[in-house]
Amino acid sequence: MREFIVEADGGSRGNPGPAGYGAVVLDASGGETLAEAAEYLGVVTNNVAEYRGLVAGLRAAHALDPEARVHVRMDSKLVVEQMSGRWQIKHPAMRPLAEEARAVFPAGRVTYEWIPRAQNKHADRLANEAMDAGARGEQWSASDSTAELRSAADGGARAAGAGGAADRAAKDGADVRAARNVAAAAGTKSSSSPSPSVGWAAPPDLGAPATFVLLRHGETPLTPQKRFSGSGGTDPSLSGTGREQAERAAKALAERGTVQAVVASPLARTRETAAIVAGRLGLDVVIEEGLRETDFGAWEGLTFAEARERHPADLDAWLASPDVAPTGGGESFTEVAARVEEARERLVRTYAGRTVLLVTHVTPIKTLVQLALGAPPESLFRMELSAASMSAVAYYADGNASVRLFNETSHLR
Structure with missing residues (x-):
């Protein structure tokens, strides 16, 4: 049985305000990007956008293999806890979206994990691209100049150890060093990268907070x-x-x-x-x-x-x-x-x-x-x-x- 990772995010500039979602489907074994989805939603709340991103990611995974197992990773504590059944869904607008997400795969084949926002950059980027496209009156489409490079970077960063990064780099016709350079340019980090510096050791070039x-x-x-x-x-x-x-x-x-x-x-x-x-x-x-x-x-x-x-x-x-x-x-x-x-x-x-x-x-x-x-x-x-x-x-x-x-x-x- 195939296993996928779905990472999803949503945002609303105003809450409620102009909103969009982004979702990416990754191969669980190698980390390579298999599918991307993003959409401008008009004026909705942040929570609605998060749920819409989850539904889109699950549907993209289902289209690849309806028999697969899926592990969802999101930086929305609310969505993760509600979909895991640990929190009640009190808001009436959220319940239909949660039911829509549950209906994509049979119960038991989808698990959920909360991750920090810094580990959800791929989906966050897609959501912001969708919102930017909506502000221009356009539909979202993958950027020829960045999508492929960023997908390679995300795959390399998530692969298990240097071997996984090398496998991904080989698929893209590049060596491990090039893959790491792309990851650095995209703002991602590999599994061997140090944690962000804390307190007095913070780098001086972070800009105004x-x-x-x-x-x-x-x-x-x-x-x-x-x-x-x-x-x-x-x-x-x-x-x-x-x-x-x-x-x-x-x-x-x-x-x-x-x-x-x-x-x-x-x-x-x-x-x-x-x-x-x-x-x-x-x-x-x-x-x-x-x-x-x-x-x-x-x-x-x-x-x-x-x-x-x-x-x-x-x-x-x-x-x-x-x-x-x-x-x-x-x-x-x-x-x-x-x-x-x-x-x-x-x-x-x-x-x-x-x-x-x-x-x-x-x-x-x-x-x-x-x-x-x-x-x-x-x-x-x-x-x-x-x-x-x-x-x-x-x-x-x-x-x-x-x-x-x-x-x-x-x-x-």
Whole structure:
């Protein structure tokens, strides 16, 4: 029985916005590229584009051999976990796409693996080519100048050891050194390449990072009472104190003069905070769904003590594991981390080299800091974030991140 690897990716420039997907089918034994697929989708969300890429990749594999086994590799934690059956598919728009993907091959013949974005460059490139073609009013087609070289590079990079790279190079009529040169030019790395340098050892020529200034929204009437206030509650607006805090943050950011764009969670308190700041800076506000606060389910509006009194066992389980969701259909921290990570990847791509203000909530800010530090999930309980506080994280081209500021409140005093 033949075995294929399917790598798929999708992107949306705006979420929702102009979107496209890319997918590639690889031979599992040698790593050579067998088929590519990409398409401009018009205006859809990032998650829809990711699922459409998965479906296209599976169909391309099925066309090559309907009896094959397939191993899917994607950098979308959401799609991988949902298709593996570990996460529920709550969004109604995702369910038909998931069923469409499951229908391509019989159950048991497709497995799923999450990979970092840096290992999904081939599919990511195809998705961006499709979006670029759509922006020009054209249909995607493989680039004669780069597709063959990049396919050779991807095959060489994924082959098992130098023997696999040599086999791929021989098929393309080149020697191993030429294959490695192509891989370097394409931005890929072979299995023997060192890991990206970290921290102080990072190379000096990475260019300006994407810098996210993380602003927690101002106070709402629930904030001083320390009540659970997520994305599943009453969606409160800012209080008078919260609006004053937003004005002070806007003044401080205007004086610094470094923010080039403003992105906000869709909830009322973040949109209101962002509007105050953006008005002062003369910028528009872009909404990013992935930055919304955790859905706390049945705990919405309760204090911690009230949640403890009503749901003691559930609260203990939630505190003990990031995979446990709040009572009544809330989101686990693992689920929140997956969508925040996807939002981060989209924003890093969109705002590479720029400084962006992200107006969001406690959990997304803590999650971005936790991911940047490589800290364990329980670190979320060891961070304190004040209303209207500022934090900052910089993201470099090699995938490394640097936490530059945390819970800064001097502008409020």
